[in-house]
Amino acid sequence: MSDRASDIRAPPAVGDDGGGEVRYLSQSDLEVPTHQIVSPDGSYDDEAIPDLDDEELLDLYRWMVTDRVFSRRMVNIQRRGELGTFGSTRGQEASIIGSAFTLSPDDWLYVGRAWTPMFMRGASMKDMILFWRGIEEGQEAFAKVNAQIAISIGSHLPLVSGIAWGMHLDDADAIATAYLGDGATSTGAAHEGINLASSVGLPALFYCQNNQYAISMPYEKQSGANTIAQKALAYGIDAIRVDGQDVLAVYDAVSSAREKVLEGEPVFVESVTYRLDAHTTSDDPTRYRTDEEVDHWEEHDPIERYREFLKSEGLWSEIDHDAIVEEIDAEFDEALAAANAMEERAVAEMFTHVYDELPPELARQLDEFEELLERRPEMYDFIEQRPKG
Amino acid sequence: MQATIVEAVNDALHEEMDRDDRVVVFGEDVAESGGVFRATDELLEEFGSERVVDTPLSEIAIVGGATGMAMYGYRPVAEIQFSGFLPPAFDQLVTNASRIRWRTRGELTAPMVVRMPYGAGVRALEHHSESLEGAYGHLPGLQVVVPSTPADTKGLLTAAIRDPDPVLFMEPKRIYRSIREEVPEGEYEVPIGEAAVRREGEDLTVVAWGAMMPPTLDAVDDGDVDAEVIDLRTISPLDTETVVESVKKTGRCVVVHEGPRTLGVGSEIVARINDEALMYLESPIERVTGFDTPVPLLSMEDFYFPHPPRILDGIEAALAD
Ligand SMILES: Cc1ncc(C[n+]2csc(CCOP(=O)(O)OP(=O)(O)O)c2C)c(N)n1
Numbered sequence: 281m282s283d284r285a286s287d288i289r290a291p292p293a294v295g296d297d298g299g300g301e302v303r304y305l306s307q308s309d310l311e312v313p314t315h316q317i318v319s320p321d322g323s324y325d326d327e328a329i330p331d332l333d334d335e336e337l338l339d340l341y342r343w344m345v346t347d348r349v350f351s352r353r354m355v356n357i358q359r360r361g362e363l364g365t366f367g368s369t370r371g372q373e374a375s376i377i378g379s380a381f382t383l384s385p386d387d388w389l390y391v392g393r394a395w396t397p398m399f400m401r402g403a404s405m406k407d408m409i410l411f412w413r414g415i416e417e418g419q420e421a422f423a424k425v426n427a428q429i430a431i432s433i434g435s436h437l438p439l440v441s442g443i444a445w446g447m448h449l450d451d452a453d454a455i456a457t458a459y460l461g462d463g464a465t466s467t468g469a470a471h472e473g474i475n476l477a478s479s480v481g482l483p484a485l486f487y488c489q490n491n492q493y494a495i496s497m498p499y500e501k502q503s504g505a506n507t508i509a510q511k512a513l514a515y516g517i518d519a520i521r522v523d524g525q526d527v528l529a530v531y532d533a534v535s536s537a538r539e540k541v542l543e544g545e546p547v548f549v550e551s552v553t554y555r556l557d558a559h560t561t562s563d564d565p566t567r568y569r570t571d572e573e574v575d576h577w578e579e580h581d582p583i584e585r586y587r588e589f590l591k592s593e594g595l596w597s598e599i600d601h602d603a604i605v606e607e608i609d610a611e612f613d614e615a616l617a618a619a620n621a622m623e624e625r626a627v628a629e630m631f632t633h634v635y636d637e638l639p640p641e642l643a644r645q646l647d648e649f650e651e652l653l654e655r656r657p658e659m660y661d662f663i664e665q666r667p668k669g
Numbered sequence: 670m671q672a673t674i675v676e677a678v679n680d681a682l683h684e685e686m687d688r689d690d691r692v693v694v695f696g697e698d699v700a701e702s703g704g705v706f707r708a709t710d711e712l713l714e715e716f717g718s719e720r721v722v723d724t725p726l727s728e729i730a731i732v733g734g735a736t737g738m739a740m741y742g743y744r745p746v747a748e749i750q751f752s753g754f755l756p757p758a759f760d761q762l763v764t765n766a767s768r769i770r771w772r773t774r775g776e777l778t779a780p781m782v783v784r785m786p787y788g789a790g791v792r793a794l795e796h797h798s799e800s801l802e803g804a805y806g807h808l809p810g811l812q813v814v815v816p817s818t819p820a821d822t823k824g825l826l827t828a829a830i831r832d833p834d835p836v837l838f839m840e841p842k843r844i845y846r847s848i849r850e851e852v853p854e855g856e857y858e859v860p861i862g863e864a865a866v867r868r869e870g871e872d873l874t875v876v877a878w879g880a881m882m883p884p885t886l887d888a889v890d891d892g893d894v895d896a897e898v899i900d901l902r903t904i905s906p907l908d909t910e911t912v913v914e915s916v917k918k919t920g921r922c923v924v925v926h927e928g929p930r931t932l933g934v935g936s937e938i939v940a941r942i943n944d945e946a947l948m949y950l951e952s953p954i955e956r957v958t959g960f961d962t963p964v965p966l967l968s969m970e971d972f973y974f975p976h977p978p979r980i981l982d983g984i985e986a987a988l989a990d
């Protein structure tokens with residue numbers, strides 16, 4: 281830190297100015313490589329394969345399929361009117377699983393569009409159904425595994441830096457990770473959060489899934505920066521840009537990043553991927569993108585690519601794909617049944633957890649409301665608890 | 670023409686963009702997709718990509734950018750996708766938009782509009798349900814407008830765009846499409862700062878606004894009460910006179926709002942009645958409001974909202990003794 285400061289403060293030496301000519305720092309001079317291990321045609325270099333045993337390689341596949349099945353089922357139950365809304369992750373499975381697979385249970389996690397990492401930490405599909413049904417127990421369950429979902433886009437980056445700050449003070453053997461989208465990189469909170477991590481030197485990992493869109497906004501219009509990864513340089517931290525359709529490359533990049541982060545060097549990873557489904561079930565993507573574009577990315581299906589790899593490795597025979605899907609479907613059925621069995625909650629639920637203890641005015645409001653509900657049961661003509669979202 | 674509130678927003682934007690080249694519309698997803706509620710539908714097609722712009726996901730830049738553009742001489746109409754995402758940009762309202770005129774002794778002004786859907790009841794995720802007009806109304810220099818009918822929406826938005834000072838225009842999304850009524854063709858203004866008397870009555874005064882108007886009118890009908898119902902329409906500056914004159918006549922009052930009770934707009938209305946009409950009151954003023962809690966997530970959000978029986982309960986309390 282102090283070395284750097286003295287370098288910066290020293291006056292530039294005569295002759296350092298490139299001979300009197302104005303020279304720009306320009307992104308066009310930057311070379312931003314994209315890390316890839318398995319190419320779209322399925323070929324790869326044996327040497328480049330990360331150090332994972334067969335069981336782990338198969339787990340990666342299983343988790344990716346979990347992610348896909350979960351999205352499919354959630355979209356289906358939303359269409360049946362059993363969820364408020366839902367944001368599918370189809371197309372982003374390698375990006376989501378390859379990264380989350382590197383994290384340890386002691387790490388903290390704040391996600392954007394990435395639901396399966398919660399399951400990988402031990403939260404259940406039921407918890408996620410509750411979350412999307414607007415039942416507070418969902419977030420409560422995620423908190424138990426030191427994970428949260430950020431709804432106000434970008435708002436979580438300063439939090440993640442703050443968590444990492446605590447870890448830094450504790451000398452903890454863990455990191456704090458923020459998943460964010462391409463859109464989130466335009467928020468003020470994201471800039472300040474990343475810069476804080478850089479300034480103090482915090483064990484924070486910023487994992488940006490550039491799925492090309494923020495609702496209708498394509499990345500090219502989100503910013504003039506050619507890549508998101510390059511933005512990290514302005515904060516003075518290192519970045520990796522990785523092919524988000526290549527689960528092994530994502531795993532490789534993020535596990536390398538995690539090592540660095542553990543040393544107190546924050547890292548920013550841009551994972552280049554694509555959201556194949558709508559932003560949420562309330563969105564109509566045909567208003568802003570073409571079928572051709574979507575078809576192009578369908579051909580870059582991350583699960584297909586990994587399947588080619590497993591075949592080349594002779595591991596595909598170990599996998600009974602249909603059985604995996606069946607198992608996950610059964611897990612989802614069970615989760616849905618458990619979520620459907622949620623009891624209606626008492627009205628007091630609304631008032632608890634605002635503070636440690638209910639302040640007198642709030643206690644008064646609760647009493648008055650409970651009394652009103654009893655005295656005027658016609659209130660229930662207007663109130664529907666929506667255990668099904 | 671017959672229109673809903675969201676269609677009236679769209680109509681006002683079309684009229685004003687057509688009338689004044691300096692009107693520029695921007696925000697997240699407003700251009701290409703016409704807004705997540707379609708409030709800005711077809712503006713891009715009609716007025717082009719210089720004047721209808723999709724911005725980055727940057728609330729601070731949207732509100733701060735609108736302020737600067739307005740200072741320079743344009744008439745920006747910025748959209749915040751949901752009012753729950755205004756807070757990052759609150760700084761720009763507090764620090765700049767609301768005080769540019771004051772800071773420069775009128776040399777520079779910020780004639781801008783920030784539009785945003787607000788309120789509970791659309792089954793969305795966290796941060797999609799709040800009604801914080803009380804917090805925004807607390808800022809000197811910022812006008813806060815909340816329409817409740819399609820015809821008012823068009824006229825008030827038109828007035829807001831033409832106004833020489835900044836306006837926060839809060840659109841009641843719960844009733845975006847539930848009311849359809851005759852909206853005059855062509856341009857017209859409904860003045861900012863003037864409440865509307867929706868029902869004349871003798872026994873008590875009920876004050877509400879925005880998405881609370883339909884349940885308030887229902888409560889009055891259900892209770893068969895001879896109430897004077899005032900639609901405040903503008904939170905700041907508040908139309909004290911209309912409220913006070915009505916209370917002087919009826920001697921009783923209920924204020925209904927969706928936002929939290931503590932330091933809510935209701936508190937200010939009660940204070941003004943106390944200032945100007947205390948001696949006319951025959952009973953304590955009742956407040957029927959949201960609770961001092963975050964709006965519950967969607968499974969329990971119905972509990973939060975003041976429904977007609979709760980409003981009627983407040984009315985009956987004000988009418989007792
Ligand atoms: C601060 C804020 N502004 C606006 C929104 C509304 N919104 C929800 S998701 C979204 C786009 C997010 O895009 P990105 O960060 O790329 O994530 P993705 O959804 O693509 O995963 C927007 C504008 C929000 N949730 N938070």
Ligand SMILES: [Mg+2]
Pocket residue numbers: 461462463489490491492493494495
């Ligand atoms: Mg995105």
